[in-house]
Amino acid sequence: MNRYLKRHETILAAILVLALIGLGYLNDQFLTFDNLLNQGRLMTEIGLIALPMTFVIVTGGIDLSVGAIVGLCAIVLGVSWKNWGLPLPLAIVVALGVGALAGFCNGLVITRLKAPPLIVTIATLALYRGLAEGISKARSVRGYPDWFYELGQGQALGVPTQLWILGLCIVIAGVALDRTSFGRTLYAIGANETAARFSALAVDRVKLIVYTLSGLMSGLSAFVLVSRVTTTRSDMGLGYELDVIAAVVLGGASIFGGSGTIWGTVIGLVMIQLLKNGLALTGVKGDATIMVIGVVLIASVLIASSLERRRE
Amino acid sequence: MKKLLLTTAAAAALALAFASAPSRAAQWDGADDLPTSPLACGTGANPAPAAKPYDGGKAVNAPNLAGKEITVVDIPKLIGIGYFNATSKGIQEAAKELGNVKATTDGPTEAKIDEQIKFIDNYITRGVNGILFAANDPVAIAPVLKKALSKGIHVIGYDANSTPDAREWFVNQAQFNGIAKSMMDSMAKEIGEDGSFAIVTSTFTTPNQARWIAEMHAYADKCHPKMKWLETVEAQEDNVMSFNQATTLINKYGDKLKGIFGMTSVATPASAEAVSKAKLCGKVAVVGLATPNAMKPYVHSDCVKSVVLWNPVDLGYAAMEVMRAVVDGKLKAGDTEVTAGKLGKLQVVNGSEILLGAPFVFDKGNIDKFDF
Numbered sequence: 001m002n003r004y005l006k007r008h009e010t011i012l013a014a015i016l017v018l019a020l021i022g023l024g025y026l027n028d029q030f031l032t033f034d035n036l037l038n039q040g041r042l043m044t045e046i047g048l049i050a051l052p053m054t055f056v057i058v059t060g061g062i063d064l065s066v067g068a069i070v071g072l073c074a075i076v077l078g079v080s081w082k083n084w085g086l087p088l089p090l091a092i093v094v095a096l097g098v099g100a101l102a103g104f105c106n107g108l109v110i111t112r113l114k115a116p117p118l119i120v121t122i123a124t125l126a127l128y129r130g131l132a133e134g135i136s137k138a139r140s141v142r143g144y145p146d147w148f149y150e151l152g153q154g155q156a157l158g159v160p161t162q163l164w165i166l167g168l169c170i171v172i173a174g175v176a177l178d179r180t181s182f183g184r185t186l187y188a189i190g191a192n193e194t195a196a197r198f199s200a201l202a203v204d205r206v207k208l209i210v211y212t213l214s215g216l217m218s219g220l221s222a223f224v225l226v227s228r229v230t231t232t233r234s235d236m237g238l239g240y241e242l243d244v245i246a247a248v249v250l251g252g253a254s255i256f257g258g259s260g261t262i263w264g265t266v267i268g269l270v271m272i273q274l275l276k277n278g279l280a281l282t283g284v285k286g287d288a289t290i291m292v293i294g295v296v297l298i299a300s301v302l303i304a305s306s307l308e309r310r311r312e
Numbered sequence: 313m314k315k316l317l318l319t320t321a322a323a324a325a326l327a328l329a330f331a332s333a334p335s336r337a338a339q340w341d342g343a344d345d346l347p348t349s350p351l352a353c354g355t356g357a358n359p360a361p362a363a364k365p366y367d368g369g370k371a372v373n374a375p376n377l378a379g380k381e382i383t384v385v386d387i388p389k390l391i392g393i394g395y396f397n398a399t400s401k402g403i404q405e406a407a408k409e410l411g412n413v414k415a416t417t418d419g420p421t422e423a424k425i426d427e428q429i430k431f432i433d434n435y436i437t438r439g440v441n442g443i444l445f446a447a448n449d450p451v452a453i454a455p456v457l458k459k460a461l462s463k464g465i466h467v468i469g470y471d472a473n474s475t476p477d478a479r480e481w482f483v484n485q486a487q488f489n490g491i492a493k494s495m496m497d498s499m500a501k502e503i504g505e506d507g508s509f510a511i512v513t514s515t516f517t518t519p520n521q522a523r524w525i526a527e528m529h530a531y532a533d534k535c536h537p538k539m540k541w542l543e544t545v546e547a548q549e550d551n552v553m554s555f556n557q558a559t560t561l562i563n564k565y566g567d568k569l570k571g572i573f574g575m576t577s578v579a580t581p582a583s584a585e586a587v588s589k590a591k592l593c594g595k596v597a598v599v600g601l602a603t604p605n606a607m608k609p610y611v612h613s614d615c616v617k618s619v620v621l622w623n624p625v626d627l628g629y630a631a632m633e634v635m636r637a638v639v640d641g642k643l644k645a646g647d648t649e650v651t652a653g654k655l656g657k658l659q660v661v662n663g664s665e666i667l668l669g670a671p672f673v674f675d676k677g678n679i680d681k682f683d684f
Contacts, residue, residue, distance in 0.1 A: 029437050038437070042430055133516075139345065140517055142451045153455060229426065229452040233517055238424065280434040285418050286391060 008252035009264040015300050016271045023278030030281050036274075041160040041228070043273040045070075046240065047266075048166060048221040050247045051173040052214040054265045057248050058177070059210060060190040060257025061117040065106060066218045066244060068128035070237025073099045073222035075132045078141030078232030088148060096219040102128055103215015107208040125241070132234040141232040152227030162224045169217075174262035182206070190257025247272055250297055271300075340529045341544035342513045342575075344522035348530035351493045366645035367476045368664030369457075374464040375441075378640045379412065382441035384632070386417040387431050389448050389472065394603060395577055395624055396446070398684050399471065402628025403444065409653055410636050423549075425449040432456045436463060442635045445479070446471035450519050454478035466638050470631035471624075472520055473665075480638055481664050483631045485622040486671040488520075492527035494671045495599055498618040499571050500536050502597035507570035508540040510561045512579040512600075514549045521575045528573075542569065547579050554582030562590050574600025580619065584610040604674050604682040611679050619674040625684060630655055630668055 024031035049066050056063045077095035080086045086094065102124070109120050154161045177183040185206050188196040197203050218237075226232050251268030253260025275296060279289045339345065386403050388396040400417040407415040418435075420427035425448040432443060433456055443460055447453040450473055457467050457478040469482040476482070499509060513521045525544065532539055542565055547554035558572055558579075572587070574580025580600030584607065587596045593615040602619050610616040633652035637643040643650045649657045650666060661667045674682065 027438075029439065032437075035437050038433065042433070137341075137516070140449070140451070149455075225426070228455075229429065229449075230455060231449060231451040233425070233449065233452070235424075235515070235517065236426075239422075276430075277434060280431070281438050286431065287421050290421065 009261060009267060011303065012250070012252065012264065012267050012271065012300060015303065016267055016274075019271070019275060019278070019296075023274075023282060026278075026282045030278050035277070035281075037158075037160055037163070039273050039277050040163045040166075042277075043269060044160075044162040044166045045221040045225045045228075045237075046243050046247060046273075047269050048169060048217050048224065049214070049240065049244045050265050050269050051169055051262065052210065052217045053244050053248050054173070054251070054253055054260055054262055055177065055186055055210045056117075056214055057245075057253045057255060058186045058190045058257060058260045059207060060193065061110070061207070061210070062121065062245070062255070063103075063106065063117065063211060063214045064121040064241045065102070065124040065128055066214060067237040067240035068125045068132070069099050069102045069215050069218035070222045070225065070240055071132040071234055072102060072128045072135075073219040074226050074232045074236045075136045075141075075234050077223065077226055079135055081144075082141045088145065092223055095223060096216060099219020099222065100212050100216040103212040103218070104208065106215065107211030110211065111204040111207050129234075129238075136232075136234040140234075142230065144226075144230065149227055149230060152224055152229070162228070165220075165224070170262060170266055177262050182209075186210070187258060190254075190259070192258075243272070246297065250300065272297075340511070340525055340541050342511065342516040342522060342546070343526035343529055343544075344519070346523065346526065348527050349489050350527065350531040350534045351489050353535035354497075364663035366664050368480045368482075368645070369461050369467070369477045370645075371461050371464050371466050371480065374466060374639075376641075377441060381412045381414065382636075382639055384413055384415045384442040384444060384635055385435045385440045386415060386444040386628075386631075387419045387428060387435070388417065388446045389419070389428065390421060390423040391417065391419045392421055394605075394684075398603075398624035399446070399628030399631070402625040402630075403632045404628075405625070406629045406632035406636075406653060410632070413632065413636060415632065423448050425452045429453065429456045432460065436460050436465065440465060442466040442468065442639065444468050444470060444631050444635060445474070447474045447519070448472070449517075450474050466635060468631055468635045468638065470627055476664055481634055481643070481666055483627060483634055483668060484661070484665045485624075485627045485668045487661070487667065488523045488527045489531065491524055491601070491620060491671050492531045494620045494673055495524070495573060495601075496528055496531050496536055496539075498620065498673065499573065499597065499599045500539060502599065502617055503539075503570040505536060506538045506540075508542050508565070508568050509571035509573060510542045510565065510569060511544040511573045511575060512547050512554055512557055512561070512583050513544055513575040514579070515546050516544070524575060547576075547582070549576050549578045551578055551582055554579040555586050558583040558586035559590065562586060562592065562596065569596055571597040571599060574598060574602060576600075577602045577606065577621075580616075581606040581610065584616050588613070588615050603684055604679050605684060607674065608679055611674070611676050614676070617675060619679070620671055621674065622668055622671055623682075623684070626655060627668055629653065630658060630666065634666055 029035060073095040076098045077091050080094050081088050081091035106121055106124055109115055110117050151161050156164060185201050188201055189203055225236060247269040248265050251264030275293055276289055279292055403415050407413040419431055428448050443465055454475045457474055460467050467479040469479045473482045545557045547557045572583045574583045580602035584598045587593060587598055598616045599618055601621055607616060607619045630652045637650050648660050652658050659667050
């Protein structure tokens, strides 16, 4: 029990609750059902990518190209529907496929060339963003039919539609990482890749799957984003990689691999989103909000790690 | 290993196919594909624009606050740049003159549409009486603005429009075809009717720039058919990038390049700097949109002859005055003009837009009278 209380996620959750109470005390529009659901809607795109990113970081890798893949998939969705004349449902499938393919290429280069993921995905970040701009000829695609907006703007049973998808994905990812041999393999690779190889684990295949997942979920995120903002632009998803990685790392995943949980990531994600929202509602201006977020990030990591050290 | 090479080759081929697939567009790069309406050539009289019925939206069940104090938030594309500091200054000036408005400016630090949407969303939750905005994307911003209208919040745009039904009024700093005419005429005057020119813009998707370029193309086809467009390059409103892009154009086209259009307040001074550094003042003309302070050195050294712009302080001022007029019920659907404080009467055009005035061309004779 004691061990459970001192886990990074538990400490972070406590900080989150304190921050929520504090912000709720400062203004009465913050802790309302409407506002919280709305914030859930706004954080879905980052959340969907943060899940596979947790997998990637647990294996000791990183994927910086996710934001560019979001842009590429959004453009493929729009252009394949509008300019290439595909039916919209098929265009959605094609966009998801392109996302998975983009992730697969990352994985292929990383596992076959043994190149550091950081370098590979910086390169593909430029490549995918460039492709997005080339394909779109930098024009935006608009005028989707009404049913298409249901996912991004509608709601089911009183909860924003995309939040159901995020919830489902969180459960699947959580179970996969915590309860399956696939999840164990991820930790083994992150903790000691050589040992994992000698233990006859399919290291390369698992890595390939993880990066492909990362691309696929970026594609899904692009679909949700296009549906929410009703338009497709090649600069979509710009800078997402940083928001995603911030959520995962705040959630306690070690950037060196071997540790991290889906629950931690979810708490990290919620914390950043609600802090931004709460501060804005309390009257902190945009530029100051970013600084406060930075300080809070550092502070929570410091508190968590110093408590952990005391335990040791 | 061989398999990998094959895969890489296939991927490269695919990338090339994608990159070269777009056939030579009939449009200039960086132009949008909306209909254009070029003005008459030279000083010819322009036909009066056909009166259009009001096509803006309406705030639902907005409380009657005529004459009462209101809270207004201004959410520009981004904060912390000279241009939007100037509009914000104008908004504050108007708020002070009116005396019954509490106005604040807040917004993202980068011109990102999803950030801007989040800001607007948060202010709707917080509860304000009015929202002033300059859109990063005309369509993407529409759902959140409609949400504001549905909650009884008045919504007025300035600088960069949204789809008309997502806001009540839009204060138009200068009509796109007016700017396009001023730009093309100034360029033709400097480089002659058969000169070749290139364009430095922010990005191909930025709505205002895309609209201007489309209108410039239409106007050039109509009135300067022999002038030749060479290329449009993107420079993202970034100083260094604009300078580099302009320098690349100069090196790439050599003697062929007679003029450069700067489409943003960053690209124009940077292009002028590139021309000065290449010692081509007088050989390569720079015409563009820019704020006077940034252009004074180049105008005084005769490197740049004409700078086209409007006054952003007046733009913010007018937006705030329009907001107050709407809240007070003094500006209603169907009206043809509105009184905007010290600016006097402004004309309603295009259904639900309020025109600030004709674009202003700064030159050596008048530029020192302006300080922004």
